[in-house]
Amino acid sequence: MKKFRMNRLFSKKGKCLDVAIDHGFFNEKTFLGGIENMERAIHSIVEAQPDAIQLTIGQAEILQNIPGKDKPALVLRTDVANCYNPDLPEYMFSQLIDDPVEQAIVLDAACVVVNLLRLPDQPELAHQCIANICTLKSMCDRYGMPLMVEPLVMQPNHKKGGYMVDGDINKILPLVRQACELGADIIKADPCDNISEYHRVIEIAGRPVLPRGGGKAPEQEILQRTYDLVQQGASGIVYGRNIVQHEKPMHMTRALMAILHEGADVAEAVEILRR
Numbered sequence: 001m002k003k004f005r006m007n008r009l010f011s012k013k014g015k016c017l018d019v020a021i022d023h024g025f026f027n028e029k030t031f032l033g034g035i036e037n038m039e040r041a042i043h044s045i046v047e048a049q050p051d052a053i054q055l056t057i058g059q060a061e062i063l064q065n066i067p068g069k070d071k072p073a074l075v076l077r078t079d080v081a082n083c084y085n086p087d088l089p090e091y092m093f094s095q096l097i098d099d100p101v102e103q104a105i106v107l108d109a110a111c112v113v114v115n116l117l118r119l120p121d122q123p124e125l126a127h128q129c130i131a132n133i134c135t136l137k138s139m140c141d142r143y144g145m146p147l148m149v150e151p152l153v154m155q156p157n158h159k160k161g162g163y164m165v166d167g168d169i170n171k172i173l174p175l176v177r178q179a180c181e182l183g184a185d186i187i188k189a190d191p192c193d194n195i196s197e198y199h200r201v202i203e204i205a206g207r208p209v210l211p212r213g214g215g216k217a218p219e220q221e222i223l224q225r226t227y228d229l230v231q232q233g234a235s236g237i238v239y240g241r242n243i244v245q246h247e248k249p250m251h252m253t254r255a256l257m258a259i260l261h262e263g264a265d266v267a268e269a270v271e272i273l274r275r
Contacts, residue, residue: 001144002185008073008110009052009146009186010208010235015260018188018210019045019253020054020240022077028084034244038062041244046071048253052110054238057097060107073110075148076103079132083119088157092125096132101139112136113148113188116179118171120156130182137183149184150212151175165214167193169200177204188212188238191225198232213239219246223269226259236260248273 010016021041023031035041042062045053053063054075063074078100082089094115097103104112114136116129133149140147153171155164166172169192176189187209192198202209211229213222222242229237237256246252255272258264264272 002140002146005073005110005144005146006185009075011051011261013261014208014235015230016052016208016210016236017050017253017256017260018052018054018075018236018238019050019072019243020212020238021045021059021244022054022056023240024059025056025077025080026084027082031084031241034241034246034249041249044249045243045253048250048257050253050257051236054113054240057103057107060109064107074104074107075111075113076100076107076109078104078112078136079114079129081115081117081125083117083122083125083154086157088119092119092122094125094128094132096135100136101143101145104145105143109145111146111148111186112140113150116149116151116175116182117154118152118175119154133179133182133184140183140185146185147183148186148188148210149179149182150188151179152190165190167191169194169197172201173204176201176209180205180207186210186235190214191229195225195228195232198229198234202233208235210234210236210238213237213242216241216245219252219273220266220270222252223255223259223266223273226256227266227269230259251275 050072052073052075056077081094153166155166187205191211243252251273255269
């Protein structure tokens with residue numbers, strides 16, 4: 001049954017654009033730009049027709065209440081964490097929602113997603129993430145639900161406070177592999193500093209890898225990065241703020257879809273943005 005749901009996520013060529021609009025889960029004000037009005041944000045992205053939209057348990061019904069059979073698949077965020085704030089709290093956690101896979105089934109989700117966080121000097125947080133994945137894995141196997149794991153290597157908070165992604169491929173590779181060993185069906189991982197090395201992440205995963213967008217970046221950089229990642233073998237992308245905080249979210253979605261599904265180059269994607 002996992003394959004049935006995977007078929008809703010990926011095109012015939014095995015590509016997927018998942019638009020993440022689950023940022024409100026993490027209690028950080030800077031994450032809310034462009035999604036203050038969730039009804040408007042979700043309907044705008046649905047109109048652009050990405051392959052999937054990543055949402056939380058409290059907002060997923062907005063997507064699933066839209067009539068018709070052509071709307072994007074639902075990817076359900078199953079864990080809430082407190083590690084994205086500019087000042088890290090004294091107590092760190094990553095908490096699963098209750099009965100995550102059963103709730104995903106009720107909402108007709110095609111996939112569930114969970115973090116595998118590595119923060120410097122935070123072994124308890126890493127342990128919680130591993131426990132979350134172990135809990136989800138058996139549930140996902142029982143109900144035929146694909147499991148997307150998000151291995152995130154973070155920098156010390158004093159360097160980039162609040163969203164401190166570490167692009168060191170030698171740190172990314174073992175964490176991606178650990179996510180696979182724990183049973184991930186799909187990997188959602190950060191790009192490495194040198195995109196030309198990303199094929200090593202694809203190889204070590206041995207399953208679909210969807211690089212994530214991370215913090216807001218200039219549109220030309222995002223389009224070029226997406227093109228380069230696809231050339232390196234990525235099965236798609238998961239972008240949030242680089243779509244919903246763009247001045248033309250629908251156009252950005254369509255530009256990225258053109259790169260993924262139509263083989264467009266960066267110049268052609270820019271033309272879509274300018275329409």
